[in-house]
Amino acid sequence: MLEITNLVKTFAGDRQPRRENGDRAASRVRAVDDISIDVRDGELFTLLGPSGCGKTTTLRSVAGLERPDSGEISVAGRVLFSGGSSRTFHLPPNQRGLGMVFQSYAIWPHMKVFDNVAFPLQVMSRGSRPGKKAIAEKVMSVLETMELAHLAGRQATKLSGGQQQRLALARALVTEPPLLLLDEPLSNLDAKLRESLRFELKRMQRELGITSVYVTHDQIEALALSSRIAVMRDGKIMQTGTPRDIYERPDNRFVAEFIGTSNFLSGTVAGHENGLLAVDTEHGQLLVRAEVRPGTGEAVVLAARPEAVALTDQAPTHDTPNQLTGSVVTRSFVGDAVDHIVRVGGQEVRARCEPSVSLAPSTTVTLRIDPANLTLIPVGD
Known part of the structure; x- marks a missing residue:
């Protein structure tokens, strides 16, 4: 298109x-x-x-x-x-x-709702301009789609912000x-x-x-x-x-930084293990499922979304990969989740948990990150 x-x-x-x-x-x-x-x-x-x-x-x-x-x-x-x-x-x-809708909507304040939408059709070249009846039908059709048909006779300046936004959309769509x-x-x-x-x-x-x-x-x-x-x-x-x-x-x-929130862990590639990439970090070795295969010794960054970081006050287990031990610095209830900031060594890691999980500051905790939930980012990108 x-x-x-x-x-x-x-x-x-x-x-x-x-x-x-x-x-x-x-x-x-x-x-x-x-x-x-x-x-x-x-x-x-x-x-x-x-x-x-x-x-x-x-x-x-x-x-x-x-x-x-x-x-x-x-x-x-x-x-x-x-x-x-x-x-x-x-x-x-x-x-x-x-069709274009501007940030300021740019609706015409001296016109009523119907006239705002009809105007783009009325100023078409003579050969392509619809007749008055066709214009009225097109305008009322798009106003019904925008749920503004009952306000067709109202002055545009008398609309709410949401209604003005829908009016701007209607005007942009009326010419199809x-x-x-x-x-x-x-x-x-x-x-x-x-x-x-x-x-x-x-x-x-x-x-x-x-x-x-x-x-x-x-x-x-x-x-x-x-x-x-x-x-x-x-x-x-x-x-x-x-x-x-x-x-x-x-x-x-x-x-990774601009879209939402991410935790970043720096390390170097240690090798490959059972289809996974092993990365040595200051917090221990982490496994990541990655499509790219950097060379051994190459510097990389691992990114993990807060909701991908599982949090527990239980001690690490021997058969589970990607475990980090730290201490809760602070927690914040945000309605549908509880955000925990955990200090792991000299770094802070954010974990987003369901509301039933809320661990007090200074609690010693274990963080677990599934290898599939880690993203490998080359250094410098």
Whole structure:
């Protein structure tokens, strides 16, 4: 559906020191650094990353609101942008036929709900513009989908935040675009409403089957909504995969740290044992099930999610691998779980347990990590 190939977008950076001739050239900052993305038909694809990573610039490039330096963007085989060292083709935003929902919603305050949704149809070119009856039918149909039909005659400014968000979605969908672009549409809502609309948005996207590209910095939002996620950093894509792959099998330390919380244990490869990789750490030898096979003596980092760390006040057993002994530093009840911070040697390890497990500070405990729940990360990633 959406294909982005070798996309580059730069902006002017800080001025450099004066040259001998007195000139000071401005450096260029690569906001999007040679990325390639393939979004499949009907999926919700999320660009996830911290502020300044290039995710919104990528989205705006697809929408036509930014002109990239080079690369190619196409939707359903139709080229929207193609550029490089020679000729550049840039289709204007109003000719791309894409739907877009902005962070601020950008609804028209002087119009009623019906008129906000009808406007994109009314300004179509004469040859493709529907008749008044067809426009009314299309508008009421999409308003019913958004559960806003009963508010069609209300002034847009009289809607709640959640209703305004659904109105912006309705306006983007009424033209039946081949691709829907969403730029952090839930970020202005309070936490409870954001969670509610997250599921509503996922339901709507699945029912309509519309291909969507979603931009957010919220990890939970990305995991809950997405078919696939591309994690970005400094204009580059660090990893692309399903939410489960991204969370359970991060390719590098940045992804492991950015998506949720991870414990990191440094060590060196000691060898292979029964299909597992043995890693020597300062806390003892740990076994990990890994697809890659680093050489013996190579430095690696092991990552474990807090919920993958089992906690008990019983002594270590002789027949169980991957056991660490430590002392509880503190614990925190978070509703559906209890987080324990355990000091193991000179390092703190977080273990997330079910609410019935709550061990007091200073308790000597044993941590157990299944080899399948450890992720091997090469040093430097």
